[in-house]
């Protein structure tokens with residue numbers, strides 16, 4: 001579910017086009033395999049809709065201005081998740097929440113479109129870290145959307161990294177949703193000062209949720225008759241976030257009912273130590289069941 005103005009821009013696209021929206025440069029695709037919008041601020045997928053379905057991702061109708069990040073789609077949180085500033089190079093570790101990548105300008109390096117879908121390769125226009133490089137690969141076809149974030153240590157000392165693919169999944173009503181796949185997983189509850197808990201059965205969204213689950217399993221998001229599978233790669237943390245009655249300033253109460261975040265992540269539970277020359281691929285794959 002995306003803002004009307006964004007949908008109108010997309011409706012005028014046949015094939016691939018660039019556009020400008022809310023101060024951001026976008027790459028848009030309207031093709032037989034589906035609709036896809038990527039913002040070059042943060043290499044952020046804002047929209048994906050396969051044929052004969054509705055959009056899988058949600059974007060706030062009232063985004064904050066640049067250089068703030070757009071709330072919605074799949075923001076790339078890198079090289080740290082939340083306030084886990086392991087790779088923060090500022091002297092007082094005052095770097096921005098969720099890292100540098102989602103605010104930064106990125107460039108499209110390659111777009112390989114074929115009859116069944118597309119593969120996009122993006123990188124930041126400038127290095128974001130003295131020792132780390134990062135690139136993103138986005139694949140979309142009529143069955144799935146995959147986002148990969150690939151970090152490499154090009155320096156000469158080990159660097160500790162965390163991050164997240166912070167997917168905002170569009171739903172009819174968050175309070176009607178059930179998340180399956182987390183039963184038995186231990187979690188840290190950020191709303192209770194990181195108190196530990198263990199998930200019993202499915203997770204229903206009945207109020208605010210902000211949890212880091214120690215799990216590498218896929219999550220099935222049941223939203224009425226629809227189910228979206230959130231698969232992941234090289235991620236032992238799954239973050240589930242829904243703000244309920246206290247949405248952030250860039251989102252109305254009404255709009256906040258329409259998303260649930262299920263994030264493939266590396267967090268304090270499973271930070272990644274990258275030794276010189278090593279690479280790490282954090283991935284998520286969304287698909288219908």
Ligand SMILES: O=P(O)(O)OC[C@H]1O[C@@H](O)[C@H](O)[C@@H](O)[C@@H]1O
Pocket residue numbers: 082097098164166190210211239241248263
């Ligand atoms: O408002 P932001 O910076 O995009 O973060 C949104 C949420 O992102 C989640 O990943 C965090 O667990 C939450 O604590 C946070 O509130």
